[in-house]
Amino acid sequence: MLRWLRGLLGGGADGVNVSPTEAHELTSGGALLLDVRSKGERQATLIPGSRHVPLEQLAGQLKQLPKDRVIVCQCASGHRSGIAARQLRAEGFDARSLSGGITAWKNAGLPVRKG
Secondary structure, three states: HHHHHHHHHHHOOOOOOOHHHHHHHHHHHOOEEEEEEOOHHHHHOOOOOOOOOOOHHHHHHHHHHHOOOOOEEEOOOOOOHHHHHHHHHHHOEEEEEOOHHHHHHHHHOOOEOOO
């Protein structure tokens, strides 16, 4: 049951979630970092090099996303990015979710800046 609940909430060892260190390695290797937070959240702080597509607009932006690169989705805590990654995977993308979101990224000492 715990595994089912983690999957529902965006956590778990299902191949979708990656740690901040793993996400950084993926993006350093050419993966796209996709910020699915709101415009206001992004204006407060962002991860340099990330691309912004709010979760509610993702379905309409699929044709603008690369299918030949890994996409690491990122939000504030990992919940919305988990939804986005699963949505992208259902459409044939190789997508992951940054576990813990930008909060975990900052806590890992990785770079952020004001939006």
